[in-house]
Amino acid sequence: MSTVLDTITSRSSIRKYTDQPIPQDICRTIIEAGLKAPTAANRQEIHITVTAGSDPVNQEIQNDMNPNAPVNFYYNAPVVFYLSGPDAFKWSAVDAGIAVQNMHLAAADLGLGSVILGCMEATLNGEKKAKYAKKLAFPEGHSYLVALAVGYPDTAKEPHAFDFEKNVTIL
Numbered sequence: 001m002s003t004v005l006d007t008i009t010s011r012s013s014i015r016k017y018t019d020q021p022i023p024q025d026i027c028r029t030i031i032e033a034g035l036k037a038p039t040a041a042n043r044q045e046i047h048i049t050v051t052a053g054s055d056p057v058n059q060e061i062q063n064d065m066n067p068n069a070p071v072n073f074y075y076n077a078p079v080v081f082y083l084s085g086p087d088a089f090k091w092s093a094v095d096a097g098i099a100v101q102n103m104h105l106a107a108a109d110l111g112l113g114s115v116i117l118g119c120m121e122a123t124l125n126g127e128k129k130a131k132y133a134k135k136l137a138f139p140e141g142h143s144y145l146v147a148l149a150v151g152y153p154d155t156a157k158e159p160h161a162f163d164f165e166k167n168v169t170i171l
Protein backbone atom coordinates (compact mmCIF):
# COMPACT_ATOMS: atom_id res chain seq x y z
CA MET A 1 0.00 0.00 0.00
CA SER A 2 1.25 3.47 -0.82
CA THR A 3 1.69 6.19 1.74
CA VAL A 4 -0.73 9.10 1.91
CA LEU A 5 1.97 11.36 0.47
CA ASP A 6 2.56 8.98 -2.45
CA THR A 7 -1.14 9.13 -3.30
CA ILE A 8 -1.35 12.91 -2.89
CA THR A 9 1.66 13.28 -5.19
CA SER A 10 0.56 10.88 -7.93
CA ARG A 11 -3.21 11.50 -8.10
CA SER A 12 -5.01 13.56 -10.69
CA SER A 13 -8.61 14.01 -11.80
CA ILE A 14 -9.75 11.26 -14.15
CA ARG A 15 -12.41 11.98 -16.78
CA LYS A 16 -12.51 8.73 -18.78
CA TYR A 17 -13.54 5.36 -17.35
CA THR A 18 -13.78 1.75 -18.46
CA ASP A 19 -17.10 -0.11 -18.19
CA GLN A 20 -15.77 -2.24 -15.34
CA PRO A 21 -18.17 -2.04 -12.40
CA ILE A 22 -16.86 -1.16 -8.94
CA PRO A 23 -17.16 -4.10 -6.50
CA GLN A 24 -19.41 -3.36 -3.53
CA ASP A 25 -16.65 -3.72 -0.94
CA ILE A 26 -14.47 -1.22 -2.80
CA CYS A 27 -17.41 1.17 -2.99
CA ARG A 28 -17.93 0.78 0.73
CA THR A 29 -14.26 1.49 1.46
CA ILE A 30 -14.50 4.76 -0.51
CA ILE A 31 -17.68 5.77 1.33
CA GLU A 32 -16.08 4.99 4.68
CA ALA A 33 -13.06 7.13 3.73
CA GLY A 34 -15.53 10.01 3.46
CA LEU A 35 -17.14 9.18 6.77
CA LYS A 36 -13.73 8.98 8.48
CA ALA A 37 -12.93 12.58 7.52
CA PRO A 38 -12.72 15.18 10.26
CA THR A 39 -15.76 17.44 10.66
CA ALA A 40 -16.14 20.66 12.60
CA ALA A 41 -16.98 19.85 16.24
CA ASN A 42 -17.20 16.20 15.11
CA ARG A 43 -20.71 16.90 13.86
CA GLN A 44 -20.45 14.20 11.15
CA GLU A 45 -23.21 16.03 9.29
CA ILE A 46 -22.23 15.18 5.72
CA HIS A 47 -24.60 12.78 3.97
CA ILE A 48 -23.45 10.67 1.02
CA THR A 49 -25.90 9.51 -1.65
CA VAL A 50 -24.60 6.69 -3.84
CA THR A 51 -25.90 6.50 -7.41
CA ALA A 52 -25.04 4.26 -10.33
CA GLY A 53 -23.96 6.35 -13.29
CA SER A 54 -26.84 4.70 -15.16
CA ASP A 55 -29.41 5.93 -12.61
CA PRO A 56 -32.01 8.05 -14.43
CA VAL A 57 -31.47 10.89 -11.96
CA ASN A 58 -28.02 11.48 -13.43
CA GLN A 59 -29.44 11.71 -16.95
CA GLU A 60 -32.16 14.05 -15.69
CA ILE A 61 -29.57 16.35 -14.12
CA GLN A 62 -27.58 16.28 -17.35
CA ASN A 63 -30.67 17.20 -19.38
CA ASP A 64 -31.34 20.16 -17.08
CA MET A 65 -27.73 21.29 -17.27
CA ASN A 66 -27.11 20.78 -20.98
CA PRO A 67 -28.78 18.03 -23.02
CA ASN A 68 -26.36 18.60 -25.92
CA ALA A 69 -23.07 18.34 -24.05
CA PRO A 70 -20.55 16.10 -25.86
CA VAL A 71 -19.95 14.19 -22.63
CA ASN A 72 -22.09 14.09 -19.51
CA PHE A 73 -21.05 15.85 -16.31
CA TYR A 74 -19.94 12.57 -14.69
CA TYR A 75 -17.99 11.32 -17.71
CA ASN A 76 -20.03 8.07 -17.82
CA ALA A 77 -18.48 6.95 -14.53
CA PRO A 78 -20.11 3.80 -13.09
CA VAL A 79 -20.72 5.49 -9.71
CA VAL A 80 -21.48 9.07 -8.68
CA PHE A 81 -21.46 10.05 -5.00
CA TYR A 82 -23.41 13.16 -3.96
CA LEU A 83 -22.40 14.88 -0.72
CA SER A 84 -24.97 17.07 0.96
CA GLY A 85 -24.95 18.94 4.24
CA PRO A 86 -27.21 21.06 6.42
CA ASP A 87 -27.67 24.70 5.37
CA ALA A 88 -27.88 25.62 9.03
CA PHE A 89 -24.28 24.58 9.84
CA LYS A 90 -21.62 27.06 8.73
CA TRP A 91 -18.92 24.43 8.23
CA SER A 92 -20.92 22.09 5.97
CA ALA A 93 -19.13 23.11 2.76
CA VAL A 94 -15.69 22.81 4.34
CA ASP A 95 -16.54 19.43 5.83
CA ALA A 96 -17.89 18.16 2.49
CA GLY A 97 -14.70 19.30 0.78
CA ILE A 98 -12.56 17.40 3.25
CA ALA A 99 -14.76 14.30 2.96
CA VAL A 100 -14.76 14.31 -0.84
CA GLN A 101 -10.98 14.67 -0.93
CA ASN A 102 -10.66 11.68 1.43
CA MET A 103 -12.83 9.73 -1.02
CA HIS A 104 -10.84 10.95 -4.05
CA LEU A 105 -7.56 9.87 -2.43
CA ALA A 106 -9.01 6.53 -1.27
CA ALA A 107 -10.19 5.82 -4.81
CA ALA A 108 -6.71 6.58 -6.18
CA ASP A 109 -5.11 4.37 -3.55
CA LEU A 110 -7.42 1.50 -4.61
CA GLY A 111 -6.44 1.86 -8.28
CA LEU A 112 -9.57 3.73 -9.31
CA GLY A 113 -9.89 7.15 -10.86
CA SER A 114 -12.23 9.91 -9.81
CA VAL A 115 -13.09 13.54 -10.34
CA ILE A 116 -14.68 15.96 -7.90
CA LEU A 117 -17.80 17.57 -9.41
CA GLY A 118 -19.10 21.01 -8.63
CA CYS A 119 -20.63 21.93 -11.99
CA MET A 120 -24.17 20.75 -11.07
CA GLU A 121 -24.49 23.33 -8.28
CA ALA A 122 -26.81 25.74 -10.09
CA THR A 123 -29.05 22.89 -11.24
CA LEU A 124 -29.23 21.03 -7.93
CA ASN A 125 -29.63 24.15 -5.77
CA GLY A 126 -31.71 26.18 -8.22
CA GLU A 127 -35.45 26.26 -8.86
CA LYS A 128 -35.67 22.43 -8.96
CA LYS A 129 -33.80 22.05 -5.67
CA ALA A 130 -36.68 20.39 -3.79
CA LYS A 131 -37.24 17.84 -6.57
CA TYR A 132 -33.58 16.87 -6.70
CA ALA A 133 -33.20 16.83 -2.91
CA LYS A 134 -36.01 14.26 -2.84
CA LYS A 135 -34.68 12.20 -5.76
CA LEU A 136 -31.21 12.12 -4.22
CA ALA A 137 -32.62 11.35 -0.76
CA PHE A 138 -30.92 14.29 0.94
CA PRO A 139 -31.85 14.56 4.62
CA GLU A 140 -34.25 17.40 5.51
CA GLY A 141 -32.56 20.79 5.43
CA HIS A 142 -29.59 19.56 3.37
CA SER A 143 -28.29 21.07 0.15
CA TYR A 144 -26.01 19.56 -2.46
CA LEU A 145 -22.42 20.58 -1.76
CA VAL A 146 -20.15 18.52 -4.00
CA ALA A 147 -20.01 15.18 -5.81
CA LEU A 148 -17.47 12.59 -6.91
CA ALA A 149 -17.54 10.48 -10.08
CA VAL A 150 -15.58 7.23 -9.67
CA GLY A 151 -14.56 4.36 -11.93
CA TYR A 152 -11.66 2.37 -13.29
CA PRO A 153 -9.46 4.77 -15.27
CA ASP A 154 -9.33 4.51 -19.04
CA THR A 155 -6.75 7.27 -19.28
CA ALA A 156 -3.71 8.49 -17.42
CA LYS A 157 -2.99 12.08 -16.48
CA GLU A 158 0.15 13.61 -15.06
CA PRO A 159 -0.23 15.44 -11.76
CA HIS A 160 -0.66 19.19 -12.28
CA ALA A 161 2.27 21.57 -12.00
CA PHE A 162 2.20 24.17 -9.24
CA ASP A 163 3.95 27.43 -8.47
CA PHE A 164 5.29 27.41 -4.94
CA GLU A 165 6.48 31.03 -5.08
CA LYS A 166 3.11 32.37 -6.22
CA ASN A 167 0.94 30.47 -3.78
CA VAL A 168 3.05 30.41 -0.64
CA THR A 169 4.27 33.13 1.69
CA ILE A 170 6.69 32.20 4.42
CA LEU A 171 6.76 34.99 6.99
Ligand SMILES: Cc1cc2nc3c(=O)[nH]c(=O)nc-3n(C[C@H](O)[C@H](O)[C@H](O)COP(=O)(O)O)c2cc1C
Nearest residue numbers: 011012013014015115116117118119120157159160
Ligand atom coordinates in the same frame (compact mmCIF):
# COMPACT_ATOMS: atom_id res chain seq x y z
C1 LIG B 1 -14.59 22.03 -5.77
C2 LIG B 1 -14.18 21.41 -7.08
C3 LIG B 1 -15.11 21.32 -8.10
C4 LIG B 1 -14.76 20.70 -9.30
N1 LIG B 1 -15.72 20.57 -10.26
C5 LIG B 1 -15.41 19.92 -11.40
C6 LIG B 1 -16.42 19.68 -12.38
O1 LIG B 1 -17.57 20.03 -12.21
N2 LIG B 1 -16.05 19.01 -13.50
C7 LIG B 1 -14.77 18.58 -13.72
O2 LIG B 1 -14.51 18.00 -14.76
N3 LIG B 1 -13.80 18.79 -12.80
C8 LIG B 1 -14.09 19.43 -11.65
N4 LIG B 1 -13.13 19.60 -10.68
C9 LIG B 1 -11.78 19.07 -10.90
C10 LIG B 1 -10.78 20.21 -11.19
O3 LIG B 1 -11.03 20.72 -12.49
C11 LIG B 1 -9.34 19.64 -11.09
O4 LIG B 1 -9.10 19.25 -9.75
C12 LIG B 1 -8.32 20.66 -11.52
O5 LIG B 1 -8.43 20.95 -12.88
C13 LIG B 1 -6.88 20.18 -11.25
O6 LIG B 1 -6.65 18.97 -11.92
P1 LIG B 1 -6.16 17.69 -11.11
O7 LIG B 1 -7.21 17.35 -10.08
O8 LIG B 1 -6.02 16.60 -12.14
O9 LIG B 1 -4.86 18.04 -10.47
C14 LIG B 1 -13.45 20.20 -9.49
C15 LIG B 1 -12.54 20.29 -8.45
C16 LIG B 1 -12.89 20.86 -7.26
C17 LIG B 1 -11.88 20.89 -6.13
